[in-house]
């Protein structure tokens with residue numbers, strides 16, 4: 001490690017790795033780059049470190065490359081859709097170049113047209129999503145290839161945490177490591193992922209950077225007999241449907257569809273239990289599950305969307321001693337589900353230790369109303385979704401990191417400090433996190449903060 005670099009990158013997840021690849025690509029300015037990762041290097045890490053180490057959260061991910069401007073992040077808020085589409089194609093090309101060969105799903109134009117039409121007639125919007133499913137094995141192989149490629153081009157410091165971003169004269173000038181070492185830099189890219197989101201938010205507060213509260217997505221996991229969802233699941237890996245509710249004009253969306261899958265529990269910090277779902281490649285259940293989530297962005301004075309989501313999840317845990325499950329018919333009739341009522345349902349719950357209860361004591365009226373409207377709309381394209389037998393599990397909640405105020409090049413209010421990826425609250429998937437790395441690298445190259453030609457702009 002030297003004392004000074006053109007660019008220092010914090011975090012070796014997809015965002016940081018792609019920034020490094022772009023900065024050092026053939027024919028470029030060949031800047032000096034240091035990539036610092038608090039976790040272990042690729043050969044040393046294991047599944048026990050799910051979100052830390054070379055590859056970040058991507059290393060043991062399912063490797064679903066979601067090739068969409070509207071799913072997997074909010075880069076469309078910074079980059080025109082046309083440019084973002086080209087960028088996503090470019091990123092996909094880089095994954096392919098490093099060995100990410102896999103089949104594409106969801107790109108049959110005739111099927112998309114048919115489903116789009118049916119969705120429109122049902123007052124729903126279909127967001128066509130093309131997915132390349134690498135799977136964990138190929139994902140790891142790609143990350144190893146990238147590590148090898150970058151090994152001869154940049155300096156890499158694994159098992160090294162950045163404690164602070166150093167600023168002087170109104171701009172970022174480097175980083176301070178946990179052991180107190182200061183490394184100077186022309187530009188700093190912070191790509192700390194969800195593992196480092198709190199750290200980045202604290203640094204932003206210390207440095208006086210402008211932030212926006214992000215949304216919180218709250219709702220239920222829906223479980224139906226698999227044939228009910230087959231009109232959607234047969235041709236699409238994951239059909240993303242969006243509904244604008246009539247009463248509140250809230251955005252309600254489907255998320256994480258698991259054909260023939262299982263509903264699962266997820267443990268959040270502070271012992272909060274939330275619901276989730278997954279499906280196995282080699283084992284099928286009789287049911288399909290998916291989440292229905294309502295997105296809420298609070299306005300002033302409230303700035304704690306994560307606390308709000310946690311509060312609702314805790315309420316469900318308080319009443320149900322964990323996850324609550326309710327038949328849709330019981331919810332509509334205004335009474336709780338009981339074990340006896342559940343036994344009369346044609347849908348057998350795949351999460352067996354959920355407590356039969358009443359979600360209307362947990363979710364505010366607004367959320368219940370939005371979800372009931374969405375189920376009625378979905379029933380028009382997947383008849384049976386709105387059946388009294390449908391099971392609803394609560395609550396499912398998705399939290400996102402606080403967003404910093406960023407320019408189109410993803411630079412913060414502090415010149416020279418870029419914030420990208422999931423930790424900056426602007427992405428939530430491999431493709432958009434990787435794309436964010438490219439955006440920051442290109443902005444730095446354009447601002448010529450390298451080869452000692454660092455300029456303020």
Ligand SMILES: Cc1cc2nc3c(=O)[nH]c(=O)nc-3n(C[C@H](O)[C@H](O)[C@H](O)COP(=O)(O)OP(=O)(O)OC[C@H]3O[C@@H](n4cnc5c(N)ncnc54)[C@H](O)[C@@H]3O)c2cc1C
Nearest residue numbers: 011013014015038056057061064162193196421422429430
């Ligand atoms: C189990 C799992 C499955 C997933 N499956 C998919 C999927 O199939 N498809 C998909 O699109 N997305 C998936 N995701 C999400 C995807 O992995 C993330 O969106 C993506 O990895 C975000 O990239 P990132 O570079 O922003 O952050 P990360 O990948 O989280 O990397 C950030 C890195 O920064 C390091 N870091 C943090 N703070 C510091 C510091 N102070 N100093 C030094 N280093 C630091 C962390 O240790 C980490 O390695 C999955 C995530 C998980 C956890």
